[in-house]
Amino acid sequence: MPLAYGFIDYGGPDVQRFLDVPEPEPQRGEVLVEVRAAGVNPVDWKVRAGMHRAFLPLNLPAVLGREVAGTVVRIGPGVTGLAVGDAIFGSTVGGSGGYAELAVLPQDRAARMPAGLSFTDAAALPIAAGTAYEGLAALAPASGQTLLILGAGGGVGAVAAQIAAMDGVRVVGTASGGKRTFVESLGATAVAYDRDDVADRLRELLPEGADTVLDLVGGDALQGVAGVLTTGTRVLTVAGAQTAARFGARPLSRVGGPETLSALAGLVVAGKLDPRVGRVFPFAAAADALALVEAGHATGKVVLDVTTRPS
Numbered sequence: 181m182p183l184a185y186g187f188i189d190y191g192g193p194d195v196q197r198f199l200d201v202p203e204p205e206p207q208r209g210e211v212l213v214e215v216r217a218a219g220v221n222p223v224d225w226k227v228r229a230g231m232h233r234a235f236l237p238l239n240l241p242a243v244l245g246r247e248v249a250g251t252v253v254r255i256g257p258g259v260t261g262l263a264v265g266d267a268i269f270g271s272t273v274g275g276s277g278g279y280a281e282l283a284v285l286p287q288d289r290a291a292r293m294p295a296g297l298s299f300t301d302a303a304a305l306p307i308a309a310g311t312a313y314e315g316l317a318a319l320a321p322a323s324g325q326t327l328l329i330l331g332a333g334g335g336v337g338a339v340a341a342q343i344a345a346m347d348g349v350r351v352v353g354t355a356s357g358g359k360r361t362f363v364e365s366l367g368a369t370a371v372a373y374d375r376d377d378v379a380d381r382l383r384e385l386l387p388e389g390a391d392t393v394l395d396l397v398g399g400d401a402l403q404g405v406a407g408v409l410t411t412g413t414r415v416l417t418v419a420g421a422q423t424a425a426r427f428g429a430r431p432l433s434r435v436g437g438p439e440t441l442s443a444l445a446g447l448v449v450a451g452k453l454d455p456r457v458g459r460v461f462p463f464a465a466a467a468d469a470l471a472l473v474e475a476g477h478a479t480g481k482v483v484l485d486v487t488t489r490p491s
Contacts (some may be wrong), residue, residue: 183489184280185466186243190230193474196467198490199241204284206256210273211285217303218278219247220461220482221335225474227276238276244470245278246271248285249293249302250486259287267293269302269445271310271436279466279484291441296449304455304481305444308335310436312394313444315416316343318430319392323348326386328408331396332368333359335481338456339444340394341366346452352385354378354397354405362479366456373397373404383407395419395429402427456480464490 181200189195206212224244226232249269252262262268270290272278293302315336321327327344329337332353341351345367353368363370371381382405389410395401395417402415402423409415415429424431447453458480461469472478 182281183463184243184277185245185463186241186276186279187228188241190228190233190240192229193467193471196228196244196470198466199243201243201280204277204282206254206259206284207273208256208258209287210256211252211259211262211268211287211290212254212256213248213250213268213283213285214253215248215250215278215280215283215486216299217249218245218280218283218484218486219303219305219307219335220469220473220484221246221307222473223307225470236274236276238274243277243280244466245280245283245484246276247303247306248272248278248283249299250283253282262287262290262292267299269293269299269306270441271306279463279486281486281489288438289436291438291445294445294449297445300457300460300483300485301448301455302445303483304335304457305448306436306441307434308481309339309444309453309455310440311432311434312336312340313343313440314434314436315394315432316340319394319414319416321347321349321392324350325391326350326352328382328386328390328393328405329353329368329396330373330393330401330405331355332363332366332370333479334396335456335478336396337394338362338366338480339453341368342453343447352382352390354382359479362456379404379407389413393417393429394432396432398423402429457483459483460485462488462490464488
């Protein structure tokens with residue numbers, strides 16, 4: 181039976197384990213993929229903790245993970261444009277099932293991998309990079325304008341900073357003090373959010389306020405940067421509806437269709453975008469990979485190498 185890493189009940193890391201699961205069956209518009217690499221995201225542990233169960237009901241036990249890269253081994257009815265043997269990447273069906281030897285992808289959330297794109301880099305793109313790409317498209321900062329990224333040291337922030345900077349946008353990013361060098365390598369000015377003078381530092385850097393803000397932290401993060409929010413500031417946020425409404429922000433969302441995936445892959449192959457994969461863990465260390473992300477200590481993107489079955 182295919183091996184997967186998932187959880188048997190909602191809760192903390194103690195409910196996680198390796199599972200022998202039935203081979204998934206691709207339905208209409210879906211393909212079955214032999215997974216080579218899987219991306220690890222904060223949303224994964226939030227799903228395990230039950231934070232998304234109201235709108236993402238799962239039959240337990242469930243497999244963790246949402247983004248994969250691999251090779252098509254079977255095609256469901258109605259699939260066009262993809263064939264057995266194609267190397268593809270994308271988001272899993274139903275928002276889970278990526279930490280596995282076999283996973284199902286819907287064709288409208290997948291794209292072929294171009295030559296020159298590694299499975300590791302491809303697995304880092306669908307969720308984090310896709311969110312960054314589509315978030316920037318919604319904010320539409322123009323060349324010469326400013327973009328403030330709250331939480332610039334993670335997978336989404338790292339891609340958003342690079343894309344904005346290459347378009348001539350001035351990027352300021354908040355992150356922990358230990359990630360300063362990393363954030364600055366993205367083309368952004370780093371501001372440590374764990375310092376007492378963060379608000380003063382932001383006002384100094386953005387005396388006329390920020391043109392656009394990408395809030396990847398949520399909670400009270402927008403309150404902490406209220407001094408650089410003007411009536412004209414365009415804001416996207418992962419914060420709750422009440423916080424978003426208070427600051428005139430829109431929710432950050434992701435479509436993740438083939439067009440977005442292909443555009444991101446093209447940027448990577450052209451050498452214009454680095455997915456900034458910070459750590460690659462073997463499949464056997466899936467628990468360690470998720471723990472690093474859950475603790476908030478990951479720099480850049482974390483990816484699982486699923487090519488070797490745990491002993």
